[in-house]
Amino acid sequence: MSKKNILVVDDEEKIRKVIKIYLQKEGYEVEEAGKGKEALEKFKYQDYSLVILDVMMPEIDGWIVCRQMRKNSAVPIIMLTARSEEYDKLFGFELGVDDYITKPFSPREVVARVNAVIRRSENISKQKISAGQISINLEAKEVFIDNVEIMLTPKEFDLLYFLLSNPQKAFSREVILNKIWGYNYYGDLRTVDTHVKQLRSKLGKYKKYIYTVWGMGYMFKVGEDNENQQN
Numbered sequence: 486m487s488k489k490n491i492l493v494v495d496d497e498e499k500i501r502k503v504i505k506i507y508l509q510k511e512g513y514e515v516e517e518a519g520k521g522k523e524a525l526e527k528f529k530y531q532d533y534s535l536v537i538l539d540v541m542m543p544e545i546d547g548w549i550v551c552r553q554m555r556k557n558s559a560v561p562i563i564m565l566t567a568r569s570e571e572y573d574k575l576f577g578f579e580l581g582v583d584d585y586i587t588k589p590f591s592p593r594e595v596v597a598r599v600n601a602v603i604r605r606s607e608n609i610s611k612q613k614i615s616a617g618q619i620s621i622n623l624e625a626k627e628v629f630i631d632n633v634e635i636m637l638t639p640k641e642f643d644l645l646y647f648l649l650s651n652p653q654k655a656f657s658r659e660v661i662l663n664k665i666w667g668y669n670y671y672g673d674l675r676t677v678d679t680h681v682k683q684l685r686s687k688l689g690k691y692k693k694y695i696y697t698v699w700g701m702g703y704m705f706k707v708g709e710d711n712e713n714q715q716n
Contacts, residue, residue, distance in 0.1 A: 490513070490516065491533060491534060491535050492515075492517075492535075492537070493508075493515055493518070494518045494542070494547070494550065495539040495565060507592040508595070513534075516533075520542060521545030521550040525550060525554070528554055528558075536560055538551060540566035540567075541566065547564060548576070551577070559581075559626065559637060559642065561603065563582070563583060563598060563599065564577050564584070567588045568587070575676075575679060578680065581640070583605075583606075583640055584601075605643065614650055616649050616705065617691060619645075619688070621649065641680060641683060644661070651705065652706065653705075653706060657702040658702045659702075677703075694706060
């Protein structure tokens, strides 16, 4: 099996080098980019298993880079930032960020989070499942609506798969958070609501399949009795 390739994007060379050394010890191949434009150029011609992306960079910041990458890729993205405000994290998750690491950080924490995100992104079987007009190819991580492929982030994919593979079962936000993000995730329950909102917008006219169980959480439900669901 070929090594997984990771792109580390940060305008501070020292930070890039430290992360690179620790990830290489773990068996990863690592490429570097010191600016947003350079990162986007590399991203055009290379398939990466994961991107570590700094927020505060000159010329083009990490938010813009993330948004550009998400236009045609669901590659896992970990944001590396000095910001720890809740608003910034929620904004990042809305853009499709998979995890956050706040500076200053331990290089071992970076390795642990990279391993965890990659494990989650690969933790799918080779079967295909479907419900209504939505089908999922788990091996290829593809989602089709009316036989047309739609692009989801890794977390959106995991969320849809979890709900679709457990139809007619109501799950609390706490359960969903633990199943999708893991017990060691430090975010709050609004992360679930944010991703449900994003996922519904991508499901279009089938957004009603993700049914809100008021006062509890969500379930996947194909039928005519959930027409009044709100986005």
